[in-house]
Amino acid sequence: MASAFLPAIEALLGTGGVLTGDDVRMRSSDPFRQVPIEADVIVRPRTTQEVAGVLRIAAEHGATVVTHGGRTGVSGGAHSVAGEIILSLERMNQIESIDPVGQIIVAQAGVTLGALQQAAEEAGLYYPVDLGARGTATVGGTISTNAGGNRTLRWGMTRDRVLGLEAVLADGTIVSSMNRLVKNNTGYDLKHLFVGAEGTLGIVTRAIFRSVAKPTSHDVALVAVPDNDAMLALFTRLQRLPSLSAFEIMYPDLYRIVTEPEVQPRPLPLGAHVYVLVESMGYHAASDRDQFEAVLVELLESGVATDAVVAQSDAQRAALWRVRESVEVAVHAIAPLVMFDVSLGVSDIDRYVGDVRAKLDEQFPGAKLIVQGHVGDNNIHLGISVGADTAAQAHAIDAIVYRGLIPYEGSMSAEHGIGTEKNAWLHVSRNGAEIALMRVIKNALDPDNRLNPRVLF
Numbered sequence: 001m002a003s004a005f006l007p008a009i010e011a012l013l014g015t016g017g018v019l020t021g022d023d024v025r026m027r028s029s030d031p032f033r034q035v036p037i038e039a040d041v042i043v044r045p046r047t048t049q050e051v052a053g054v055l056r057i058a059a060e061h062g063a064t065v066v067t068h069g070g071r072t073g074v075s076g077g078a079h080s081v082a083g084e085i086i087l088s089l090e091r092m093n094q095i096e097s098i099d100p101v102g103q104i105i106v107a108q109a110g111v112t113l114g115a116l117q118q119a120a121e122e123a124g125l126y127y128p129v130d131l132g133a134r135g136t137a138t139v140g141g142t143i144s145t146n147a148g149g150n151r152t153l154r155w156g157m158t159r160d161r162v163l164g165l166e167a168v169l170a171d172g173t174i175v176s177s178m179n180r181l182v183k184n185n186t187g188y189d190l191k192h193l194f195v196g197a198e199g200t201l202g203i204v205t206r207a208i209f210r211s212v213a214k215p216t217s218h219d220v221a222l223v224a225v226p227d228n229d230a231m232l233a234l235f236t237r238l239q240r241l242p243s244l245s246a247f248e249i250m251y252p253d254l255y256r257i258v259t260e261p262e263v264q265p266r267p268l269p270l271g272a273h274v275y276v277l278v279e280s281m282g283y284h285a286a287s288d289r290d291q292f293e294a295v296l297v298e299l300l301e302s303g304v305a306t307d308a309v310v311a312q313s314d315a316q317r318a319a320l321w322r323v324r325e326s327v328e329v330a331v332h333a334i335a336p337l338v339m340f341d342v343s344l345g346v347s348d349i350d351r352y353v354g355d356v357r358a359k360l361d362e363q364f365p366g367a368k369l370i371v372q373g374h375v376g377d378n379n380i381h382l383g384i385s386v387g388a389d390t391a392a393q394a395h396a397i398d399a400i401v402y403r404g405l406i407p408y409e410g411s412m413s414a415e416h417g418i419g420t421e422k423n424a425w426l427h428v429s430r431n432g433a434e435i436a437l438m439r440v441i442k443n444a445l446d447p448d449n450r451l452n453p454r455v456l457f
């Protein structure tokens, strides 16, 4: 199959535009484990027109196409099978323009999130979507997964930051919807078809992002709380702080692993019910810090917090964030594991975690459970290992996690998407009419199911 379309694609993209052999084999399509790329070829267009050309050639040959951004997605969306074409956006990595007054950044889809953040910073702006994989994840990937991350509670998910975009449909049609305006009610807002569509409706090639003014104050603290009521009281109080930008939770099993001496210093002793990283980013450098510390003192005095450490320098702020973002250490410590990304009401989270723990103990005595997440926006990530048998027991573990959400009306995917790994459980969060309408949209835009054919459904 590969030999049929390869000459035409090579002629279109030229030297360096096509990778085969070891250049394909050495890559993984998953960030936390080695998942070989099964496709024989990776094509690397430089322009939207070249993306369109590749899709036309794929259509002529009846080939399916899997899109790759930074391959940091954790739902298997980048996985491929033999005979497919991988289309990587890695050579479409240009920041095209920045408008500091309109706070607008125009970028190609293969720009990394970190590079977009850096470009914003250099222009006196701040691009607020942020996540641990910022150095590798692409902005096209963040659009396609509607990535959330660390500061969603203040500035929203990727959907809230995209003003316009350009995408190529399965038949090679270029849909340029590069809107720059905040207000533009002129029919369907087409960008939303592609945000969070996980590459099933089109390949995003360029986009227009809305950033914010760069904050002038930045404070970070790690807080220990004694029980769930205290965690909720902490969140309730901190939401009155206008500069609150993150409220991130770590349950003790995870906190212990990521703060073992060989990993990094432990900022607060063990023994708390949960640990919360709280962050304030504001525009009143002189008073933000005092306000932040005053609230923490109030919370300590009232017993809502039992202990807290406030970072005193950039290095200490980075160190506290490192504790929060050392998830990979915990993943490797309990591997093999299955990972989950769910959301449910903040007040329900602790009860739900208790339910999952109880069910695991019942069915898999000795199971390991690590929990962390962006609890300020309803979102926790769970990692579960039942030992060497974990992969074989994945369905039973899925059932505990996903069925457990039903009484709480939770979502089985908060920010990571469905990919190729969670399709069987979509019905937990979407009803039959919703799934049927999604299929209608898919059929209208990609009737031959050529783009990311195993994703979502």
Ligand SMILES: Cc1cc2nc3c(=O)[nH]c(=O)nc-3n(C[C@H](O)[C@H](O)[C@H](O)COP(=O)(O)OP(=O)(O)OC[C@H]3O[C@@H](n4cnc5c(N)ncnc54)[C@H](O)[C@@H]3O)c2cc1C
Pocket: 031, 032, 066, 067, 068, 069, 070, 071, 072, 073, 074, 076, 077, 078, 089, 109, 130, 131, 132, 133, 136, 137, 138, 139, 140, 141, 142, 143, 144, 145, 146, 147, 148, 149, 150, 198, 199, 200, 202, 203, 204, 205, 327, 328, 415, 416, 419, 452, 455
């Ligand atoms: C350490 C770590 C921390 C993370 N933290 C977070 C977090 O806090 N919040 C969060 O939301 N996610 C998080 N993630 C998951 C991941 O980083 C995001 O899903 C990210 O948006 C994926 O971007 P990517 O470029 O790597 O996409 P990929 O993994 O390459 O692709 C993801 C999906 O999008 C499709 N796709 C990619 N680019 C395009 C495009 N241009 N057009 C159409 N479809 C495309 C792919 O086909 C695939 O289905 C984390 C991952 C890691 C490894």
